Each structure stands twice: as structure tokens, then as C-alpha cells.
Amino acid sequence: GQMRYGFDLGGAVSLDGAFGARATWTDRRIAGAGLVTTGGVPTAENRVAKTSDFDFLPNASIRARFGGGLQARLVYARAIRRPDFGSLNPGLTYIRNFNPNVQPNGSAGNPDLKSQKTDSYDATLEYFFKKGYLAVGGYYRNITNRVVNRGSLETIDGFDYIISRPRNIGEVT
Numbered sequence: 001g002q003m004r005y006g007f008d009l010g011g012a013v014s015l016d017g018a019f020g021a022r023a024t025w026t027d028r029r030i031a032g033a034g035l036v037t038t039g040g041v042p043t044a045e046n047r048v049a050k051t052s053d054f055d056f057l058p059n060a061s062i063r064a065r066f067g068g069g070l071q072a073r074l075v076y077a078r079a080i081r082r083p084d085f086g087s088l089n090p091g092l093t094y095i096r097n098f099n100p101n102v103q104p105n106g107s108a109g110n111p112d113l114k115s116q117k118t119d120s121y122d123a124t125l126e127y128f129f130k131k132g133y134l135a136v137g138g139y140y141r142n143i144t145n146r147v148v149n150r151g152s153l154e155t156i157d158g159f160d161y162i163i164s165r166p167r168n169i170g171e172v173t
Contacts, residue, residue, distance in 0.1 A: 002059075012067025019060040024080070026053045030111050034091035047090040049111030055080050069128040076122075080115040083147055087113055087166040094161050105151070108165040114145040144170070 006016030028051045035042045059077040066072075087109055094106025124137035151164040 012065070014065045015062060016065075017060070017062040019058075021056060021058040024053075024055045024057070026055075026082075028052070028088070028111070030085075030088050030090055032089040032091035032109065034093040034108065036092075036094060036096065038096040045092070047092065049088075049090040051111055053115060055115060055117070069133075071126050071128075073124045073126070074122070075120070077120050079118050079120065081118070082115045083110075083113040083166065087147065092156075092163070094156065094163065096159065103162055104159060105162040105164070108163055110165045110167060113147060113166055114168050116146055117144045118142070146170075 001022075002018055002020035004016070004018045006014065008014045029048065030050075031046065031048045033044050033046050036045055037043075057078045057080065059075075061073065061075040064072045088111050089109030090111040092106060092108040095104060097104045119142045121140045122137065123139070124135055126133060126135040145168045147166050148169055149164060149166050151162045152167075154161055154163045156163075
């Protein structure tokens with residue numbers, strides 16, 4: 001839903017803008033396959049994962065007009081960026097290496113990835129004159145659930161592997 005508003009505060013000063021929110025619910029059932037290679041012989045393994053997400057995405061904006069061509073704007077919005085399908089693939093591919101001098105490794109998707117969320121804050125001060133305008137603005141972004149691809153130690157069937165997969169990390173500002 002989205003609502004607009006506007007009113008005068010007296011004299012040349014007025015406020016207008018909008019506010020609202022969006023709610024999203026996502027259910028996923030993702031199937032994928034991976035390869036396990038032992039002694040040079042690849043074997044396919046099928047995997048299925050199910051996840052559900054709920055996101056509430058509010059937004060608000062306000063514009064204050066002061067008269068004489070001067071105005072200020074403030075905006076807040078929350079947005080999400082869903083992981084791409086390749087990152088969500090539950091398949092796991094790794095090589096069983098029996099050489100003690102080589103660390104076994106592999107790669108995988110991550111069906112448990114959360115959507116990246118961004119809280120955005122923007123502000124501007126604007127002055128309009130006959131043949132143009134001047135504006136100064138600033139913004140701040142707070143990003144959570146950032147997705148990065150990195151390897152970590154995982155134990156599979158009693159053996160340790162460095163598996164590279166997309167993972168959510170903390171905040172980025």
C-alpha cells in the first residue's frame with residue numbers, strides 16, 4: 001500500500017510526500033545435482049531444499065517547501081535483493097582426494113541464503129532559481145545479509161573438505 005499526503009504549514013511553507021509498505025512471502029523448493037568424484041570417476045547426487053521467507057518493506061518520503069525556491073527532501077526505504085538461482089542451488093560438487101599433501105575441496109550453492117536487505121536514507125537541500133538549481137545531498141545505506149562466496153571447512157562422510165559456497169555475512173555500511 002502507498003498513501004500520499006500534503007498540507008500547508010502557513011505562509012510559504014508546505015509539506016508533502018508519501019509513505020507505505022509492501023509485504024512479501026516467498027516459498028522455495030529447489031532441486032539440484034552435484035558431482036562427487038572418487039578416483040577420477042564422477043557420480044551424480046540429487047539434492048532438494050525447501051525454504052520460506054517473509055519481508056516487510058516500509059518506505060516514507062517528505063518534501064518541505066520553504067518558499068523562494070528552497071526545499072528539502074528526506075527519504076527512507078527498505079529494499080531486498082534476492083540471491084540468484086545459481087547461488088541457491090543445493091547441489092554439492094567435490095573431489096575425494098586421497099593424497100595427504102592436497103586438501104580436498106569442492107563447491108556448492110546454498111539454498112538457505114537470506115535476501116540481502118538495504119535500509120536507505122537520503123536527504124537533499126535544493127534551491128531553484130530562474131535558469132537552474134543548486135542541490136546538495138547525502139545518503140546512508142545499511143546493508144544486512146550481504147552475500148559473499150567463500151570457502152570453509154566442512155566434514156562430509158568423515159572427511160574434511162574446503163567447500164566454497166555463497167554465504168550471508170553481517171552488516172555493511
